Amino acid sequence: MGKQLISYVVFGIISGAPIFAHHGTSVTYQTDKTLTMTGIVTEFSFSYPHPQLYFDVKDADGNVQHWGSEFGPTPLMMKNMNLGWTRDSIKPGDTVTITCNPHRVPGSTACLAKELIINGKKLPMGGGRPPTQGKE
Amino acid sequence: MRQRLAISVISAGVFFSPLLFAQTASKEKTAKDQTGAFDPHDLSGKWNRVSPFQTYSNVPGGANELQAYILGQAPAPQKLDVETAEAPFTAEGKAKFDKNIPSYGRRITAPMLGNDPQAMCDPWGVPRMLNGQVAGPHATIEMVQLPDRMFTFSQWHHDYRVVWTDGRQLPKLDEVEPRWNGYSVGKWEGNTFVVNSLGFDERTWLDHNGYPHTDQMRLEERYRRLDADTLELVETITDPQYYSKPFRSDTKIWKLDREGGKTWDEQIYCVPSEEFKFNKLIRDGNVGK
Numbered sequence: 001m002g003k004q005l006i007s008y009v010v011f012g013i014i015s016g017a018p019i020f021a022h023h024g025t026s027v028t029y030q031t032d033k034t035l036t037m038t039g040i041v042t043e044f045s046f047s048y049p050h051p052q053l054y055f056d057v058k059d060a061d062g063n064v065q066h067w068g069s070e071f072g073p074t075p076l077m078m079k080n081m082n083l084g085w086t087r088d089s090i091k092p093g094d095t096v097t098i099t100c101n102p103h104r105v106p107g108s109t110a111c112l113a114k115e116l117i118i119n120g121k122k123l124p125m126g127g128g129r130p131p132t133q134g135k136e
Numbered sequence: 137m138r139q140r141l142a143i144s145v146i147s148a149g150v151f152f153s154p155l156l157f158a159q160t161a162s163k164e165k166t167a168k169d170q171t172g173a174f175d176p177h178d179l180s181g182k183w184n185r186v187s188p189f190q191t192y193s194n195v196p197g198g199a200n201e202l203q204a205y206i207l208g209q210a211p212a213p214q215k216l217d218v219e220t221a222e223a224p225f226t227a228e229g230k231a232k233f234d235k236n237i238p239s240y241g242r243r244i245t246a247p248m249l250g251n252d253p254q255a256m257c258d259p260w261g262v263p264r265m266l267n268g269q270v271a272g273p274h275a276t277i278e279m280v281q282l283p284d285r286m287f288t289f290s291q292w293h294h295d296y297r298v299v300w301t302d303g304r305q306l307p308k309l310d311e312v313e314p315r316w317n318g319y320s321v322g323k324w325e326g327n328t329f330v331v332n333s334l335g336f337d338e339r340t341w342l343d344h345n346g347y348p349h350t351d352q353m354r355l356e357e358r359y360r361r362l363d364a365d366t367l368e369l370v371e372t373i374t375d376p377q378y379y380s381k382p383f384r385s386d387t388k389i390w391k392l393d394r395e396g397g398k399t400w401d402e403q404i405y406c407v408p409s410e411e412f413k414f415n416k417l418i419r420d421g422n423v424g425k
Contacts, residue, residue: 027239027246028419047410052418068423070414076402104246108421 029101029112041094046087069113081126174364176327182278182397183390192342194386196220197242229378236346248420257406259316261340265290294405314351331357350377365392
């Protein structure tokens with residue numbers, strides 16, 4: 001394969017804990033590593049089993065690589081977290097800066113979202129506040 | 137052979153966990169309602185499983201290491217001591233178990249390399265419906281009693297099973313066609329609701345760790361309502377082809393979710409058009425290929 005299309009930063013270990021989800025997240029992603037990149041949203045699929053964000057990342061030479069990232073919770077779980085944003089908060093064409101755990105498959109462009117910035121605004125992914133049970 | 141398993145619990149990284157939703161905001165209500173009167177023959181309600189094993193039985197690697205922390209029953213990090221015992225496999229049962237490749241437990245494997253039937257949106261079936269790896273209110277069960285039957289609804293896969301309570305006898309094994317949830321009849325023995333089932337489709341697993349069964353399996357479930365908010369369940373399967381003796385589950389404890397029962401209806405269908413796209417692009421890592 002030719003040029004490295006993106007540059008990313010691999011941080012230190014942030015968590016060795018398994019992430020429980022129904023798709024075996026802890027063995028799908030390198031949860032001890034993160035990468036951060038900026039791109040343009042092509043699709044936000046707020047659907048089951050987990051919401052997915054698809055985006056294009058361009059390097060300095062203009063080469064584009066298509067990426068996808070999943071969010072751990074289900075859509076209704078995310079809504080119930082009272083995160084302050086909705087399924088309409090991310091649209092194609094938006095600029096996304098994402099920090100995520102890379103996939104274990106070498107060369108894969110899928111990752112598990114950890115932090116999300118859309119058009120310069122950070123969108124909480126949950127974590128600071130427990131969900132309010134039963135509300136929608 | 138029994139062994140002692142000490143599990144280290146690490147709190148970091150749990151915030152994307154579905155299990156986080158088991159954090160019971162209704163804890164205060166539960167405590168209050170435990171003093172209330174209840175009918176031991178009424179099992180109706182939405183029940184969240186709180187006991188540590190998210191597998192059929194107390195098999196090694198079957199405990200949810202985070203459950204106690206998530207439920208607010210213990211600080212994290214902490215040690216959770218649980219007693220485990222491997223299933224009494226026959227040689228054929230062990231060989232089948234080895235062919236089932238799960239994405240959980242001690243044999244955890246990336247889903248793209250595994251063969252968990254749920255990845256194809258196959259029904260969980262019974263008893264996996266009772267032993268699922270996700271906790272309430274995200275995915276749990278609701279029981280509804282009618283004069284002649286009891287329904288158990290599962291949020292996960294939006295499924296239900298029927299237990300006939302009209303006094304009919306359990307048919308003979310060769311009289312029923314195997315099906316996902318089997319054929320079940322229930323009756324009260326004192327304050328214990330006893331459900332006997334047979335006629336299971338052997339494609340299902342007992343739990344997410346991949347414990348197998350044949351279509352000759354018989355299942356007994358024994359439910360007891362211990363107080364207004366607590367339900368106990370013990371399952372036993374008899375399946376001589378795969379297990380050398382009756383295989384008993386751990387004692388599963390469920391708590392009544394009064395608030396979630398009124399409001400939580402996630403409708404978690406497994407939709408092939410959504411699931412397969414997710415599997416291909418995200419789970420299997422093929423987004424840009």
